[in-house]
Amino acid sequence: MIIGLAGTAVALALAGRRVLFLYAIARGGQPDPERVLQVRRDPKSDVEDQVTEVFGQRKLLKWTVAGLAHAAVMWAFILLITVYLEAAVALLFGLDEHIPGLQTWGPIGFVQDTIALACAAGLLTFTAIRIKNSPRRIGRDSRFKGSHLSGAWITLFMIFNVIWTMFFFRGVEWASGNLDYGKGAYFSYAVGHLFDGMSHDTLEVLESVGLLLHIAVALVFLVFVVHSKHLHIFLAPLNVMFKRRPDGLGAAQPMMSGGKPLDFEEADPDEDVFGRGKIEDFTWKGFLDMATCTECGRCQSQCPAWNTGKPLSPKMVILELRDHALAKAPYFTASEEARERFTDEQKLDMQVDKELVGENGVIHPDVLWSCTNCGACVEQCPVDIEHIDHILDMRRFQVMIESSFPSEAGVMLKNLENKGNPWGMSETKRLDWVGELDFEVEVVEEKLPEDTEYLFWVGCAGALEDRAKKTTKAVAELLHIAGVRFAVLGPMEACTGDPARRLGMEFVFQMLGQQNVETLNEAGAKKIVATCPHCFNTLANEYPQIGGNYEVVHHTQLLAHLVEEGRLTPVTPIEENITYHDPCFLGRHNKVYKQPRDIMATVPGVRTQEMHRHKDRGFCCGAGGARMWMEERIGKRINTERVDEALETDPDTVSTACPFCLVMLGDAINEKKNSGEAKESLEVVDVSQLLIRSIKGEGGSAPAKEAVAAE
The missing domain is CATH 1.20.120 (Four Helix Bundle (Hemerythrin (Met), subunit A))
Known part of the structure; x- marks a missing residue:
């Protein structure tokens, strides 16, 4: 006895000392009162x-x-x-x-x-x-690459x-x-x-x-x-308790300082926290994430950046932040008086002056900018670590305080500020697609007509990018056929701000978002349909943060509903083998997997075959996280990897439901055609284009497509 x-007694004393040290680290982080309030609101x-x-x-x-x-x-x-x-x-x-x-x-x-x-x-x-x-x-193919194996x-x-x-x-x-x-x-x-x-x-x-x-x-x-990392035995239930609770990955979190949303008009760069510029800028929930990581590598195994030879591993981001936090903790948890007594050698050991993000920092810039925000890491994490939130917060500091980000993204930001779209095109071109239809489209001047069922949010790509405009016209025509009364904003519509926010430029997002919310509220918009999952996610999940509350549906959800009601009836067979690519911001971010597949299932003749990575394990096209406007210089291109997976199904057509995916996959398919690795008739289309072809009697077969391509 x-x-x-x-x-x-000895064991409890040693363990207790460690627990108190970890608790001091958490207390040294920024407040995050919403985490506690959500538990109280919804036990x-x-x-x-x-x-x-x-x-x-x-x-x-x-x-x-x-x-x-x-x-x-x-x-x-x-x-x-x-x-x-x-x-x-x-x-x-x-x-x-x-x-x-x-x-x-x-x-x-x-x-x-x-x-x-x-x-x-x-x-x-x-x-x-x-x-x-x-x-x-097996090297980097192992999900345990970078983990502390001895532990x-x-x-x-x-x-x-x-x-x-x-x-x-x-x-x-x-x-x-x-x-x-x-x-x-x-x-x-x-x-x-x-x-x-x-x-x-x-x-x-x-x-x-x-x-x-x-x-x-x-x-x-x-x-x-x-x-050790097996602290998750005790911390996992806490991390699950205090996780964000959207249906899907939901919105990017607003910038917080001192536990409150940052007011840009009154913010003080010397007093307020702009993203995460040093380890103590993370919230206590961030430290909880770091301490809870099990190093299982599931996130790493699913990450499109890691799988294409890039330096980003979501697991390693968390581990490197954790190791840095543990090293620096004796300093940032100490009093001002105690800090002054530390020697230069002690400060060096505690990594006091080490950059959070930098060439010789805790996180290398190539790691930070490789992220596509696809959400595969968060989806797979068994202890609900929020990798994207931490990456986004570090980006915010780099963009807004350090002005350090890929140069080509700067062009996109200037275009957003000056022209309201990433391509820098005139707002008058937002209605060019309407002239290519054989029926009139209602354009909002001040207020939506009372009998309007939906405001059709066309989006920048849907209005200005040639391939995405085909989707826009198909959706407009389908709504017209189904008798749905809709209207568009035309020149009054501006970018939702998603590229700016995902890059880390929260100020531009706020500017565009408030402008759009004001426009939508003045127009009396209640129900919105969007073809771009990025617009859909921003309008539905992020605009409520700035006063915009609307009922938002993706076009695949609305079209599937119209088909189910019998208001749209596909009749002409499309004898093709089709594989569907899940857009990340539609699938993992918002859990819309069923409706696009339901639409294809109603088209006669269509044979569908899933890629080996699909639905919640779907592989990114490479455009998210503002990567659409950044060069991909490291490793294999993500869109090429995804098209290689699609080609394994021997498809006649690749379908998707996102204009960004349409562009990225289309570019990769064209490269494959030029190298002779893909048949000339192969194309990537939105599911709405398949539906309109069948409804209008423009079906056909793969051999027919090949004959046209040969001509």
């Missing part, structure tokens, strides 16, 4: 998240084998607490003492032994996965020690007559037979040794856990 209690959602995400292991089970192994280990941690309760009773009150009911009911022993064996099977599975995916063997192996070893010491202790306990589960604890019962024939004194010594070993392993493991 003395040995056990002394060991427990039901938190309970649901804990049930599904933490206990149900929803995200982990998307990867079935690894998910089942993790579920077994996680539930072993929970259920085997009862075994440690028994060990505590034996330690404090004697080896032959028991808790009535708990330590005498056979089914409890059965559950304990079963989950322990399942945990052992999980450990073997993890061992096999780590050997198979070792970075030494993972130590953890597996420590969990194994928990299991074998448990069965050793309980086996001896059964042999000495102190295990009252009978044959319910079947494996402990089997182990107990190994000690048949030993004397009572020998068994008592072995039982004491087994008990102390079992407790010692747990105490050593506790100290190790709070000093």
Whole structure:
């Protein structure tokens, strides 16, 4: 008992000291009151998240084998607490003492032994996965590339020690007559037979040794856990509790300073926080994200930048920030007086003067600017880390304070400020597409006509980019055929500001957003349909931050509804093999996966085949995060990688539902045609173009397309 209690006291003291250090780091971060308020406003959602995400292991089970192994280990941690309760009773009150009911009911022993064996099977599975995916063997193709590998192996070893010491202790306990589960604890019962024939004194010594070993392993493991990535055992439920809770990835967060939205008119660069320029600018939730990362590499394995040879790994961004935070914490958590006493050598060790973003900084600029904001990392993260928010906040500081960003993006920003669109074209050209239709389109002058059902938000690409204009005309014609009364803003429409916001230039986003909200409110807009997922996401999820609250639908949602109602009826077969590319801002960001596929399913003759990465695992086209207006100089082009995946399905047509994807995939397909890797008839079209072809009797087949292409 003395040995056990002394060991427990030492272990708890060491673990407690570490916990207090980590708590001090969190307290050193910026406030984020909304995280706490959302839990108070909607405790039901938190309970649901804990049930599904933490206990149900929803995200982990998307990867079935690894998910089942993790579920077994996680539930072993929970259920085997009862075994440690028994060990505590034996330690404090004697080896032959028991808790009535708990330590005498056979089914409890059965559950304990079963989950322990399942945990052992999980450990073997993890061992096999780590050997198979070792970075030494497969390099950057391993999702564990960059992870702290030694910590993972130590953890597996420590969990194994928990299991074998448990069965050793309980086996001896059964042999000495102190295990009252009978044959319910079947494996402990089997182990107990190994000690048949030993004397009572020998068994008592072995039982004491087994008990102390079992407790010692747990105490050593506790100290190790709070000093390692496996702190997620305790922090994951907290991170899930305080995560953002949109349906999908939702809006980019507004710029915050001191826990309040930043007012640009009254902001002081010397007092207010503009994004994240140093580690202590992160909020406590940011530090919680860093501490919760399990280094599993699921985010890395799905990242389009990492998969095309770029330096960005969402996992490594979090780990590098975490390592820097731990190094600098003694400085930024200290008082001003204490900081003055640190020597230059100590400050060097604490990375006090190290840039957060820079050539020799914590995060290299190429890492920061490789992100497409596709959301694959956030979607896959089993502990709900918000990688995009952190990357965006670091971009904001670089753009707004340091004026450091890719030069070609500067042209886009100037065009947005001066012309209201990224291409710098005249606003009068926003209605050119209307003249190519054989019916009139209502253009708003001041107010929407009362019988207008939808304001059609055309978007910059839909109005000004030749390939995207085909989608705009197809949607307008479909709405006309279905008898939907709609109107457009024409020259009064300006860019929603999405490219500026995703680049990090929040000021330009606010300027454009407030201008558009004022226009929409004065026009009396209530229901909006948009063809661009970026516009759709901004109007629906981000404009409420600046006073714009509208019912916004994507054109695929509206068209699918009109087809379901019978107001649009595709009749002419399109005998083609079609693969659909999920736009990130429509799919992962807003969970619209079904409707585009429903539209294709109603077109006679269409044969659909999914790419191996689709829906929530879909692969980006490379245009998001303002990458549409930046050169891609490192590694393989993301759009080329995606088209290579599309070509594996041997498609006659690639379909999508986003003008950016249309452009990016189209460019890559043209490159493939020039190199002879794709047939000349292959094209990329919006799903609305497929629908209008079938409705208007312009169907056809792949051979017919090939004949036209040959001519």
